[in-house]
Amino acid sequence: MKLHCQIEVINRLHSTLNIRSSGKYLKSTLALIKEPKSEAEYSLLLFSTVNKTGTKYRVKSVKQMFIKFINEGKATIRFEEPPHDLCIKCEHIQLKCFVKLLRSCIAGDTKSINLAKLSSVAVTHKESPTKLVIRDRSAFPNKGFPRTLEFLTISGLNLCNFRRDILLLKQLVVLDLSNNVIEHIPPEFGDMPNLAELNLANNKLGVKGVIDWRWLLRLQVKNKLKLLELSGNELKYLPKSIWKLQSLVTLKVDNNLLEHLPNTIGRMNNLRYLTIALNKLTSLPCSMLQLRLDYIDVSDNKLNDRDTEQSKMVKRNPWEMYVNSLVDIAARVVVKQKITYAPNTIPWTLVEYLDDANSCVCGEPVMNKEHYSFKEYQLKYYCHVVVSDENRKGTVSFLCYYCSPKCM
Numbered sequence: 001m002k003l004h005c006q007i008e009v010i011n012r013l014h015s016t017l018n019i020r021s022s023g024k025y026l027k028s029t030l031a032l033i034k035e036p037k038s039e040a041e042y043s044l045l046l047f048s049t050v051n052k053t054g055t056k057y058r059v060k061s062v063k064q065m066f067i068k069f070i071n072e073g074k075a076t077i078r079f080e081e082p083p084h085d086l087c088i089k090c091e092h093i094q095l096k097c098f099v100k101l102l103r104s105c106i107a108g109d110t111k112s113i114n115l116a117k118l119s120s121v122a123v124t125h126k127e128s129p130t131k132l133v134i135r136d137r138s139a140f141p142n143k144g145f146p147r148t149l150e151f152l153t154i155s156g157l158n159l160c161n162f163r164r165d166i167l168l169l170k171q172l173v174v175l176d177l178s179n180n181v182i183e184h185i186p187p188e189f190g191d192m193p194n195l196a197e198l199n200l201a202n203n204k205l206g207v208k209g210v211i212d213w214r215w216l217l218r219l220q221v222k223n224k225l226k227l228l229e230l231s232g233n234e235l236k237y238l239p240k241s242i243w244k245l246q247s248l249v250t251l252k253v254d255n256n257l258l259e260h261l262p263n264t265i266g267r268m269n270n271l272r273y274l275t276i277a278l279n280k281l282t283s284l285p286c287s288m289l290q291l292r293l294d295y296i297d298v299s300d301n302k303l304n305d306r307d308t309e310q311s312k313m314v315k316r317n318p319w320e321m322y323v324n325s326l327v328d329i330a331a332r333v334v335v336k337q338k339i340t341y342a343p344n345t346i347p348w349t350l351v352e353y354l355d356d357a358n359s360c361v362c363g364e365p366v367m368n369k370e371h372y373s374f375k376e377y378q379l380k381y382y383c384h385v386v387v388s389d390e391n392r393k394g395t396v397s398f399l400c401y402y403c404s405p406k407c408m
């Protein structure tokens with residue numbers, strides 16, 4: 001039996017410590033249940049607007065019941081352990097029935113207990129689900145997602161919009177939204193406090209050309225995200241700001257329309273697994289030589305198609321390399337020393353400028369884009385496992401920048 005009522009819970013321990021009770025009656029539900037494993041054991045479950053997980057009181061530990069004002073719809077149940085008094089306000093006939101049933105339970109008068117009246121919420125409510133897999137629209141929970149979810153999969157439903165109720169799942173660690181038609185991720189998504197793995201494979205993020213990547217710049221996601229799967233999204237580019245995902249270990253961007261990777265990718269210090277197969281890449285940024293990758297898949301690109309004509313160094317006066325603007329010199333120091341910067345601390349034009357920094361083959365930051373050439377490198381010297389198209393020399397074309405003539 002469930003009693004919909006208003007309840008104030010008084011902790012008697014507080015009154016002995018001279019802590020006053022709030023005097024607030026909260027909208028609550030009190031359910032009388034039979035313990036599934038025991039023949040004659042009953043419990044009371046209390047839920048309220050602030051206590052959604054529920055508190056269980058054993059009927060055995062009811063010490064006293066105060067029912068002097070039951071005709072006015074008021075009663076108090078005192079428990080031995082925990083030392084709580086439940087002060088109940090309710091419609092008086094319902095309250096009387098409830099108290100009568102409770103008395104029968106206390107007395108162990110099994111004949112007069114109508115078992116059908118006992119609630120069976122205990123077993124179902126005790127589980128707080130942490131995992132939910134939805135592969136069918138009918139599988140969406142009627143009452144919304146349980147807030148306790150840590151793993152959520154919503155896959156293969158042709159979902160057009162990112163469901164905003166996902167933003168409420170503060171415990172979420174793994175989110176799989178693969179095989180939908182999502183075009184946009186809201187910036188607030190970057191505030192998910194515990195998200196470590198995000199699978200957005202086979203959606204439509206790149207279909208409109210311009211992509212809103214602002215969620216990547218939020219503090220929580222920058223510090224927490226370890227796996228990002230963006231394969232099959234018709235992406236034409238990756239944002240320069242992707243390097244700000246400083247915890248990222250695995251990045252998968254296979255089967256897109258990428259023609260180049262951002263130079264900043266070399267700044268992703270924790271990146272270990274990178275898959276960029278099935279794109280239109282003709283070269284890789286030489287900053288990638290600074291990464292310590294365990295695994296890279298570059299197959300099905302155009303990384304070996306570069307003709308020798310293009311590979312020639314663009315001839316410039318080498319002295320131009322030594323003479324830099326003050327902004328260039330300052331920017332090189334900021335990048336080299338890994339000084340944090342963001343649009344809220346410096347003008348966004350400077351943020352763009354710093355995000356644009358290239359990396360010399362020696363690892364030094366380079367701000368100018370004038371001095372570059374395409375060079376062939378053997379990836380196997382830079383990465384433990386390399387998956388690539390077979391070519392004669394086993395090399396891959398890199399777009400290289402230079403900090404000084406010595407590095408050329």
Ligand SMILES: [Zn+2]
Pocket residue numbers: 360361362363364402403404407
């Ligand atoms: Zn250099």
